[in-house]
Structures are given as structure tokens and as C-alpha cells.
Amino acid sequence: MFQPVRGRPDLPATEAEIAALWKSAGIYQKSLDNRRGAKRFVFFEGPPTANGMPHPGHCLTRAIKDLYPRYRTMRGEFCERKAGWDTHGLPVEVEVCKSLGIHSKAEIEEYGIEPFIHRCQESVWRYMKEWETLTERIGFWIDLSQAYVTYHQSYVESVWWALSELFNRGLLYQGHKIVWWWPQGGTALSSGEVGQGYRQVADPSVYVAFPLLDANGAVTKRSLIAWTTTPWTLPSNQFAAVKSELTYVVVRFQDDPEHEYILAEPLAASLAEKKKTKIEILESYRGSDLVGMSYEPPFDCFYSNSGPRDATLKNGTNEPVAWRVIEADFVTTDSGTGIVHIAPAFGEVDYSVLMAERERFENELPPLINCVAPDGTFTDEFPSMTGRFVKECDRDLTRDIRSRGLLVHQEQYLHDYPFCWRADNDPLIQYPRASWFIRTSNFRDEMLANNSQINWMPEHIKEGRFGNFLENNVDWALSRERYWGTPLPIWVCEDTGKAEAISSYDALLAKPGATGTEVFDQAKVDNPDLSEDLRVHKPYIDAVTYDSPFSAHARMRRVPEVIDCWFDSGAMPFAQWGWPHEGGKDFQSQWPADFISEAIDQTRGWFYSQLAISTLLFGPESTSDAATTNAAAEMPPKDYPHPFRNCIVLGHMLGEDGGKMSKSKRNYKEPSEILDRYGADALRWYFFAGQPPWNSIRYSEQSIRESVPEFLLRLWNVYSFFIIYANIDGFNPAAAMNDPGQLDHASLTAGNGFRPVHERSELDRWMLAELHATTQKMVDSLDSYDHYVAAGALSDLVDAVSNWFVRRSRDRFWATGKADISADGNPEKCDAYWTLYEVLTTTARLAAPFVPFVSEAFWQNLAVGPFGNGVPESIHLTDYPTANTDLIDPDLARQMALIREVASLGRAARAQEKLKVRQPLSKVEVILADSHKNDADWLTSHADLVCDELNVKSFEICAEPDRYITRTILPDLKKLGPRLGKKLPLVRNALQQADAAALINSFHEDGLATVTLQDGTDVSITEEECLIRTTAREGWAAAEGTRGVVVISSELTPELIAEGRVREVIHAVQSQRKTVDLDFTDRISLGFVTESEELREALQKHVKTIASETLAVSISFEHVEDAEEETLDIDGHALTITLNRVVPPETS
């Protein structure tokens, strides 16, 4: 006896029971133990941050991350799943600041770094509970208890090791970088943060004259015109850039005849237009002719001091260190003047100009000119505006330039400009800051080589988004002037400035004269709950200093910075084990990952940080050696790809409106709400089967709801059908066999009453063939990470079971006799049960990685129920099914598809003629397409089935097809195209006009036919090169499909009409039984009252059929007493049906 099943499943409730079962029985752990020692399937968890609430996108990621480990485990591999949490970084600090009601660095320091760090560490776990709940609820099996945590000491120390290696190899250096700087907040913003803050604003756009100097340094009447939208950068001007190949012209404006100006030729006319004046072109130069000229900068703040000072180049000649025309590729004529004002302090390209210039000089290098302080105000070096915020000086600066006759033109310029995303009135500025970098650009080719070996899904990521990103690699700006992060493990000599990197806390303590640990110890005494891990964090770590090896009596002190938290997560492949300080075995066996998956935003994030770190530390070019830190540690193999081989890049999840999901727009439902209403399996199936994973996916409740009936509900209905009748018939697999194994085909073969497949009905053979073909397809797809195709195959299988196998097997399930091998057993019925049982248990296993809860519920009831300990106690402890290829039968699959199409075409033909299926018809004829000619005999032998499906009296393959159809010979373009090329259209015409019958004849007699083309040439064509299309002629009740044409006889005899009416009446009685709420075994007495002689005769003639179909024990042609009564219209004849339940006589 199976547990009775409700018709309408309550999936969320079922899932809760299953989850409890897994937990109490420790199934996840057992699924691992089961595979210990087997081939490993290595999975890396990209650490989410528990500092924010999980949202629907995380559900998708977690579902995909669960699918493949589950699948591989069932396939016999050992897949450990270690959870992890990303805990560092600005977002955490921001959360804390919000709760404290502060936001600037000054306020943080005022609050105190120590308590601030404590709050950060607590804040990290703010939504921990929600994350753990979601993880379990969605069925993501991962070991949360052993999670790696990026702020833990062992993790931090692994990161330190990596950084110290890089430092020792000269790959970690300090340099300057132009960053987007938030002056009021005193911090740089990450590109992601900057991206959020762009706004369209109107800035002043000024065309400024830079007067050229003659050989003696005297101002001439000729000026360059430079264009800028940031007048505040003009005092810091250092160069003017032109493009060598561009043509520049010397012009005179009609409204300003005193001066001559130089600008790019293509832009001269438009500037004149803007000035509403005319120009005269005096001369033209190539850009390269201008290079080297000196000019007077618009402000003299630096000029007056140092003037146009010269310095010696490496080639021995002299050049001014500033205010000189240089050549640059990035100059364009898209806007401006073709002459670019260069202020290296305030732009990345500008800064690179300065760097390039410095390369040219021998020893006295061009300085970085900058008269702006980090707080965004002018310094003393620009006395006229000292202390004022630069952005507010644009107007006054412009006025100043105009008063000195240097303003050529001014206008408003609309463009996007970034503001601080947290203080949206604060504009950001580009500003130089000292920063630590990793020399990743040296490893660009290495990273590309590594990347080329990775299996990216979708493929275009490799060469596209990710490849491009690597191509444009710049050194990794690693340091952050913040508080909550992995401290940069570099200690600097206070005397000499020489630095060294530290690879672990113990190594630090082992340094001569190390002191300062007591600061943390004291804090621990004051607050015993303080996390030990904070020992390696600010401010405690900053207190640890030691004797300098570089200078007697000097101390080594740590630099103040922490690092980019992306480095943390990228170091996860080894840092999760604390390697190389510990965890050597784990790292060896769990590297590289076979599989990772995250959303597309991680191309710049975790995908990159992992690849970069791995390439630098473990690539063939690497000279890193962990053994210097820990003699027991072994470096991993170097061959690419690492640290991951296969990566599914998920599309972004969009809200209901197709836009970005946003809390404030409320355009999506909380995951918990969806899970409570539809269940995790519904959500998972929607993710897996709804679209290829890399598509962006619109997360809408409606789509999720609609995905349920198509697969889960259909499967559930088949399951519940089986349970209902198996219980009625007492079908008990456990009574039939001792060793059920995992209930796969081979084990079932031993069952009593389980007949060999070849002895069973064709329907069973077909069903099992489909089952095993689907199994094969799913395994192939999942092995190549294509779960979308696998899900489609599974869905088709369920459709086949539900809509063909069960439908066509109903009679067997309802037949008399028992479902066993006893004397009164019915072997056909037994077959039906065994087949459906095999299909259900195997389908459940096929579905297990996709919908782990429902499939477990099936297994518990279908397998564990009857067999107890004889079978694995959970479906997730079984092996994934493998196809029994002997059972796959492509011919039968084709034939069954044919008969399903015939039935469907027959119904289409009926519908066309408005002949409902209840109306019996005399005949159906089928004309098979040539491709299915060979199945004619097979189809004929299934006449009964066709007749039954279509409610017709007889079936035949049409003997005179030409009555009903015409044939058209079409060229098989795929075959003829390559052979005939341009002649193809002619051939096509010729075939269209040719006599199809004659051609077919010719094919049959000569094996080929010759057609004469319009151009007079002849072409021979074989039958294989043609397709013969069959079209139904007008005037018949016919429908055509790809496999043939089905013709229904629409002729109605009085006898057929009578039968139709009887069926109509039976239908009415059945409906009435239902409205009266009779049980389906209740007997009735029936009375028919009608004025129509014709109808009464028909009913009388088929009284037996009516009785058996409706379970009527008596049928009279008068009112039945005390009966339910209903009058209806049968083809224009009024009929009153009276119906009464017959109380069965007491049986003693």
C-alpha cells in the first residue's frame, strides 16, 4: 500500500516535510560519505555578502550551484561544497555609517576606529539568518557549518601570503593613480559606485587662448585654442596636446583681427559659426609641426615661479618640463578644437601624458602640477582663490580669463558628470592619490592564455566581454584608504622608507623586537566577547611594530591601507583552506574547480580576481613557492586552466517590468513569498527550464506560476494516478522482489510478474524506449552543462507519459483481474503497473537534481514505502539513471509519433467539418508522406487504435490517393543547392510545372528523372534529391501534416446519427451524475421521456451500451419517481432525463 496522495499537491508543505527528513537523517552528509574516495567534482562557492538581503538573483545562482553538484554526486563523483562569506569592504562600512548617522572619514575617526571595526564585524552577519534560511529553503546543499569567512584570521593570513609573494617578486608596488575622488568624504570611489552617480549637468565650456612663445620666450600674437569643460583645472595646466597627422590652421576671426589662432582644420569653421563671425585662414600646419612649441599658460601661479624651465632629455637635448605642445593619439576632432588642455592631476589620460614625458627626461623630471587639496579646495599655490571649492570657482575663473583677453568663446555644455551616490550634491573630481598596485598588466598574455582554456558558457564571454577586459588590462589598484578590510601586510621602515611584506601573523611576531600585541590583548580583556579574528585587523594590527632591518634604532610600521575586497574573494581557492599555512591536503584535492557559476557582473569581479590571482601565483611564469613559508606546502600543478575549468555565466535577473530589480520600484516579489506560495521546486524549475541560463530573465510571479502546471503538476498527476490505482489493485512491488537495488531496469527484471519488455505490449515497449532515450539525452546534456536542453527532454518525457501512455493504458488499469501473477492475475494489467512504476521511479531520479523535493517525495512513497531499507533511504543517495540502450527503439518512436500525428490530424479534419468526436463516422483514410511510406503496414496493424482515438468505424491506408491529394515535387534544396547553384531557381520552376505523377514514375522506373530547364538545358535528378509534398484536395474533410494527409469520411448515415445522439445522451447522463454528486460506483435507474420517435428508437436500440456506460441498472421510457430531472436538446429533439440513485440491496 502506497501512501494515498492528494490530487492537488501542496508543494510548499511537501517541501517542508522533505527538508525535515533530510535534516533528521543527515542525507546531505550521507550523500557525501557515499562517494568518499571517488573521483572529485570540485565546486567553488563564490562568496555572497551576508551584509545585504538575498534577492531573487541569488536564488537563481544558488539553484544553479546546487544542480550540478547534486547531479555529479548522483553520477558517482565526490563533490564537497564549502560555503563562504564575503565580509569586507565599503558596503559594510556604509551600512555601519548609516546606522551611526555619519558618513565622512573624519566622522568615523571621531567615532573611533576601534568601535567602528567592532560594528563592522557585527554588521557582516546582519542578514545571516535570512541567507541560511534561503539556502536551505531553495534546496541548496552546501556545508554552511564549515563556511570560509574572509575576515577570519586564517583567511587573512592566506591573503597575506599571496600579497607577500607578489611583493617579493616585485609585482606589488606603490604608485600614483588618478581616482574618482569624493573631496568632502575624503575617499576614492570604486568604479561601480561612480557609475551609480552620473547625472546630466550643464557645465561651462570655454575656449581658451594659450599664447605661443617665440624663441626668446616672448609672447607672440599667435595662440593655440584649447577647450575645456572644467575651468578649475586650468591653473594646473601643464601641456597642450595635438595629434600629429591632423591638419591645423592659423586663422583670424573677423571680430578679433588683432590675434591669430591655431586649431584643428575640421573644427575651425564650426567655432567661427559658434562665435557668429567669419574666419580667414592664414596658414596651415601638420600637428607634428606644432609639437615642441612653448606657450604661456592661462594662469601664472606656477609659471611665474619656475617659468619655462628646461631640463635634459635622455637623448641629451633640452626641453621645457611644462607648457609645451606634445603629441597624443587620443586627440580627436569630435568636439573642441583639436588641441587638448592637459592637467595631469585631474585626468587619467592627462596623467599618463605626464608619465610618458617623465620617461623622456634624464634626471630632472617634470613635476606634477596641482593646486588643489584633497578636500577639493584651491591651495596656497593658487592664491587668488585659496580655500574655495574648485567647482564653485568656474565662473570667477572664466571671468578672469575673459578680462585678460584669453577667452575666445564660451558656451554651456550638457554632459553626464558623476556625483557621490551617497551625497548627491557633491560632485566627484578626478584626483591623484598614492595607491598600491599589482602588476597584472605584465601578465596580460598569461591571463589570456589561461582564459583561452576555460570553458565559458555562453561561449562569447571568452573572446567577448571577459577577453576584451583582459586585453585592456591595467594594473590592479589594490589599496583602499579605508578601515574594514584585509590590512595590506606591508611594514615600512620609519627611517629609510624601505618596506617588506609579512606572510602571516606568526611571522610578524617572530620579527626582532616585535611589540604591540598587547593592544589587542587588552581589548580582549575589556571585552571578552571580542572576536579573536580582529587581531589581524585595524586598528590592532597597526599597533604591531618591529625593529627595522634597514636602519639601526628605527621601527617598521604597517602602511595604513586595507585592500580591495575583490582580492579577498579571488584568493578563495586557497584561502578557504588557510593555505599555505595549513590545509595542504584540502587545497591539493580541491583545485582547480571543475565548476563555478555566477552572474555576468562577476566578469570584472570574482571571475577576474580569481583568474588574475591564480595566473600570477600559480601560472607557469610564477616563481612563487609556498614552501618558503611552510615547508609542507606544495605548489599546485601549473597547467591551464585554473582556478576554474567550466563557468556558467548567468544573465541578470530583471523585475516584472523588464527593468532592473529595485526595492523602491517594488517591481519584484520577495523570494520568500514565491517560495511560500509555489515552492522551491517550482522556482527552480522555472529557472532551469524557462530559458538558457545566460539570458537575462524576467522574474515575474506570473511566469513562475504558469511554469508549475506544465511540468510539476503534470508529473504529480501521473504519480497520483498511479498511486490511486496501484492501491485499488493492490499492486505491491515489494511483494514481487527481494532485491530492488535502485529500482533500475536490471533490478526490476527480477520482479515477479515483471515480464521481459519484448513480451509486453507495444505501448509499454514504446514508453520504456522513450524513458531510456530521454535518460541518454539528459546525461549527455548535463555532462556538457546544458541543463536547459535536459529539462526540455524531461518535460517531453512527462508529456509522453501523461498524454499518451497513461491515456492509452487506462483500459488496462481498469480491467478486471489482479495486478499480480496469481491465478486471477491479469498479465497485461501487471505490465501496465510495472511499466508505469519503472517510468515513475526513474523519472523521479532523472528529475532529482532539478526538483529535489518533489522527486524525494516520490521516492519516499514509491520506493522507501514498499521496500524500506532495501532501497537507498533518499533519492539523492541513488545513482543517476543510465540508459539501457537495448531498450531504445528509434523506429517505434517514429511510428508512435506518426500515429499521434494521424490522430491529431484526424481531429483537425473533424473540427474543420464541425463533426465532434462524439459523432461516430464511418471511415478514416490516411495517405502517408513518402518519408513514412514504410510505416504503412505498421499503421494498418494499428487500425483499432486510430479508430478508437478518432471514433470511426474503419481505417485504411488510402488505395487511391489521387482522389484526395495532389503531389508536388520540390527540390531538396539542401542537397541540390551545392550541386546546382545558380540553376536552382530554374530547376525549381521546371519541377513546379512538370507533371508530378510522370516524374514519380520516372523515378521508380529509371531511378532518376530529367527535367528541361527554361534555358534549354537538361538536368537529371534523383528521387533522393527531391521532396514530395502531399496536399489535400479541396472538398474533402482532410488535414495535412508533415507525415501525411488524413481524410475523414464526413458522410452521415441515419445509423451513425443515431449513435451520435446516443453518445450525446450518455454524455448528458454522466454530467448529471456528476451534478448530483454521485460516487463513480453508484448505480442508477434512468428514465427518458421524449416526444421524438426517432430519438426514442435510437435510445432503445442502444439501451445496453447506455446502461453499461452509465452504470444504470434499469432504463425506462417514462419518468422515474423522486428523481433528478433535466431537459435538454439533442439535435433539436427535446429529451427529459430522470435519474435516481439505486440503493444497493443489503448484502448479508
Next chain:
RNA sequence: GCGCGCGUAGCUCAGUUGGUUAGAGCGCCACCCUGAUAAGGUGGAGGUCCCUGGUUCGAGUCCAGGCGCGCGCACCA
């Protein structure tokens, strides 16, 4: 602006090296079944495959250029 992706039925999406009649689900309309039954099934209508050009015997598919959307990078003197 540059790069990547996307644009197919009312909606959500498939469409496998270019090939003859472009598919599914939902919704809609009509119907069937009434022993899976507050289920299930069938049929139908519905398409300028974003636009324009090109390559080709042949383009939803390949190429170029637009337009629109999403994402990433950069923001431009």
C-alpha cells in the same frame, strides 16, 4: 562614446553548420473527455522574425549601417 548581449505571436520565450509550411507555454476562441475530475486533453485564430541595404540559387539565421532595450567600460580635454 567604445565593447558585449538582446530585439521572433497579445505576453514569456525556443529556433541547433543558411534550405522549402518559423515553434512552445500562457492568454484568447471553439471543442472534447467526465473512473487523474476544483483535474485532463484536442483544435483554431494570431507573425512585416526591429528597420534599411548587402552576400547568396536561397537569410529569422551571415555581413554592413541604423533604431530600440539591457549590461560592462569610459566619460572626453
